[in-house]
Amino acid sequence: MAKYFDVHPDNPQPRALRQTVDLLRSDGLIVYPTDSCFALGCRLGNKEGIDRIREIRQLEDGHHFTLVCKDFAQLGRFVQIGNALFRSIKAATPGGYTFILPATKEVPRRLLHPKKKTVGARIPDHVVAQALLTELGEPLLSSTLLLPGDEEAMTQGWEIKERLDHVVDAVVDSGECGAVPTTVIDFSQGEAEIVRRGAGDPSLFE
Structure with a gap:
């Protein structure tokens, strides 16, 4: 049972944060809220956690996982951002965007797109997500919690607990969450390509 x-939502209890992070450090898989919708998350080096996310969401090999980072400094350790991109990405963070960028050597190879050697990265504008990232001290490897066959993401923590009780280790609930995934911007070829229109305003990159 999870x-x-x-x-x-505004002052997450330190004890709950510590217990959640203890689970993550023990290679657990959690569901947590973000500024777009609930997400599945585990530690970067948690190979079993990655496999569990793939199984829960029935993902193909080419799926881009996302590194959810606390701030721009942390994000810069894991993705390559040239000077030309720096300002536009900085202006849109934190917020409801995921950026697909070339990965640095800090990112395990199994997380990279098999052909492009890219990875998704984002900085959430959400109190609880930020508090978890601060407590953990490293990015969360994440994927939107959108289950096979569902057209929209679930917005209620208790509903997620009921449906995923035996396949995740914890559900962090801070009230109703959105149902719109992030806007995805692919910068892997240098120019902005809008892959998915979602929570973030895409006009910033058009």
């Missing part, structure tokens, strides 16, 4: 952490 643990259920009901946390305050």
Whole structure:
């Protein structure tokens, strides 16, 4: 059974954060809220966690995983951002965007797109997600919680607990979450390509 952490949306309880991060450090898989919708998350080096995310979402090999980072400094360790991109990405973060960028050597090879050697990266504008990232001290490897056959992401933590009780280790709930995934911008070829229109305003990159 998954643990259920009901946390305050503005002042998440430190004890709940610590317990959640302890699970992550023990190679657990969690569901947590972001500024777009709920996401599945595990530690970067958690190979089993990655496989579990693939199984839950029935993902293909070419799927881009996302590194959810606390801030721009952390993001810069894992993706390559040239001077030309720096300003436009910086202006849109934190926020509801995922950027597909060339990965640095800090990113395990199994997380990279098999042909492009790219990875997704984002900085969420969400109190609880930021608090978890601060407590963990490293990015969360994440994927939007959109289950096979569902047209929209689930917005209620208790519903997620009921459906995923035996396949995740914890659900962090801070109240109703959005149902719109991030806007995805692919910068792997240098120019901005809008791959998915979602929570973030795509006009910034058009």
